[in-house]
Amino acid sequence: MNIPILSSLIFLPTIGAIFIFFSRSKNEKYNSSKYVALFITIANFFLSIYLWLIFDQSTSDFQFVETREWIPGFINYKVGVDGISILFIILTTFITPICVVSVNKTIKSRLKDFLISILLLETLMIGVFCSLDLVIFYLFFEGGLIPMFLIIGIWGGERRVYSAFKFFLFTLLGSVLMLVAIISIYWLTGTTDVEKLYEIGIDAKYQNLLWLAFFSSFAVKTPMWPVHTWLPDAHVEAPTAGSVILAAILLKMAGYGFIRFSIGLFPIGSEYFVPLVFILSLIAIIYTSLVALMQEDMKKLIAYSSVAHMGFVTLGIFTLTQQGLEGSIFQMVSHGLVSAALFLCVGVVYERMHTRLIKDYGGLVSIMPKYAIVFMIFALGSLSLPGTSGFIGEFLILMGAFKKNFLVATVASLGVILGAAYILWLYKRVIFGKIKNQEVTKMLDLNKYEILILWSLAVPIIFFGFYPEPLINTMEVSINNLIDMYNSNLSNNIVMSK
């Protein structure tokens, strides 16, 4: 295989974006550019599925590695996938076409610019998950700020400016410290190549500081309590497609970063800071679930639920057990699908009523029965009912947590109950009950586009709930290897310090 399949995956959307940029259409609706974007993103999705099919699940090595000299003698452009990153790539290529379809009505002005932003963002997101060089990773990771800033700022709601700024500055502030750490790693080891760094390892005495620097960036992006405050604002103000990308993929970059870099590069640092991560994750799970209970805005509620779910993810990652890590990745994929779907659901009713307040709704079940069904599936997926993908994730995470620390696992389990409480209460207030608002009666049920989008999300949620094998099999060997490497690094260090 000499086709650079990963680079094509990364840069195909860019080519699409350039094409749309130069295409001039007289039609105000820019339909043609939408079809171009749709075509490109679906092609990319199939390409990634093809990648998955030819992916060798029996090895933990990086596959499809491409290396090109970029800055001679210093940084190489190096991309590759293993069992962990390939799942995120597929998630990305799956969610992006859904976003493109969903812009049908929500984006009223400058559709062309919006599509360009989405496509560029896809390039950057896939790049993050593929890159095997710290500097390349940083480029993709930070570059994503620009399109997202514009998506929130141009097409967002009333307080979009505030939210866009908050999003941008929070993330940038976290990331600059990571840049310092990356450069320090270069001077410590002489390379920024992740594979080589895995082999060489990093001097134990620097690991804690470096871990903290990476943590500052990923914690903001995850987001972990107490730096999560940008997320509700960004979600509420972003247009639906923006919220979907933000919740489904951008947050996962941080989880992926924890696994690939924090654990992979700094095992000693990770071990040292496990209690910190546990405490922050537990606070995120319990506190933000409670906050979510009290929200009056649907999008805000889902945003806070994202924080809580990501709390489970970080908890699972730092249990550093096979189950915990598998659960975290599973939970990230599942949350990517569920939260995307929930934001789309909110988008559906927002388009019709132009309000996101829960109290304005009620009794939708008799007006929009089809909507009520899909919303039910996603609500159940969010509270991780057995039979949905959310269950597998949370179950594995809690299993890993029980192995590590009983108390932590018990508290986290409480979070599951709270999670059920806020999402069911939301569902009850919006879908059931009496019709209080006469406007609601005028609402139309889902149109065919919305049915297509929402069911295409519902199917994998249920499918992976019953049959998680494909995902688990893909990541298993890589995670095994990661944990082996982690443990051997730790024991080596103990031997050395003795």
Add this chain to the structure above:
Amino acid sequence: MNIDLNLILPEIFLSLSIMSLLMIGVFKKKSSNLIFNLSILTLFILAALILNLSSVNKILIFNNSYVIDDIANFMKILTAISAIFVLSISTDFLKSLKIYQIEYPILILCSILGMMVMISSNDLIVFYIGLELQSLALYVLAAFNRDNVLSSESGLKYFVLSALSSGLLLYGCSLIYGFTGSTNFNEIANNTNQVPYGLTFGIVFILVGLAFKISAVPFHMWAPDVYQGSPTSVTLFFALVPKIAATCVFIRFLYVPFVNMIEQWQMIIIFISIASMIFGAVAAIGQKNLKRLIAYSSIGHMGYSLAGIATGSSEGAQSTIIYITIYVIMNLALFCCLFMLKRNNEYFENIEDLSGLSKNHPILSLSLLIILFSLAGIPPLAGFFAKFYIFMAVIEQSMFFLAIIGLLSTVVAAFYYLRIIKIIYFDPSKEKYDSNHSLGLRISLIVSTIFLVFYFTYPNSLLGIISKINII
């Protein structure tokens, strides 16, 4: 004494051109167009002549007081090329202000001659002559729009403060001469094995003078007023070209005569660098006038470029050269946009005038977006790489404090760049601006913006040239 005059052919050529252009201008009526074009041609030939010397390995001439080496050649070419752009994009502006006169390009050429002497100087006296030649031309340029009160004020302000700093610099030079017994850089370096206090004072005075020239904190006070008051085309020149020469002189001073005294000057440079980064970022937030904002942003950028020099390593100096190169390109592009904000022969320079620009002028706004994100240092644009190389060098020397302060102030600085982007993209639109811009302006904007966007595809384009430069 046998001197190969070919080595200073560029300087000789430039001096002769200035004189002949002046003659043509004086004796031929209505020749401003001709002089402008000839000046641009002169600069092209100048760049070619310097390029021709690039095979020369470091050569000292005139009793070791004048040096031709890689860094000098690179900086001179950069100066000449940026001056070409400056002249070619400012013609429309000068015409509409009715100051399209022959003196303008000739003064610019004079100051470039001064800069070339500064860049190549290896002797305090030669350096001072070059500095004064460029400064005198700049004083006149600042006050060029003499019917405008602001312009005259800025000219006077610049003159008074700059003269003061030149005085300090000269005093520093005399102290150094007094304590080392020579004005030649190499001999000074040989005589600084032990450091009397007087010598330290001399260095401080020289650094103050130089910091003034590149408007680094705490000697920045003139910059906002002068930038705002001068005609925009002169502001453009101020923001770019003198900084190239001054940075080169900074490197030359610290790496040649004072190379053994790094303990004495390192703390000073670190302080100036940190102060400039923070001040530039914080003070720009409240600005309403774009030119003033550019002044503060350039103060911040000078802070970063000094951070590279502060390392005292040759990687640091190289990263500073890369930084200043990318800085020049970014600012050039930014000023191109500023020149495009024209309606009925009137130029706009308030940030509010950009409101909703993206509705009516999508291409211009997109360029501004790229330029501003690049100035803020967001990857993958060129501005990020400029900062990246600086911090590479800084962290190599384990100066984490400097690196972290610098990176945190980029976050603060990002705020005011974002504010402009917000005004362009998120705010309601205003009246349309003219779209009949000159070809030179369009080409400059497109070329520089494309450079900023696509630099990341081939970063070696700049790095490859600069990493070959032998600093010392």
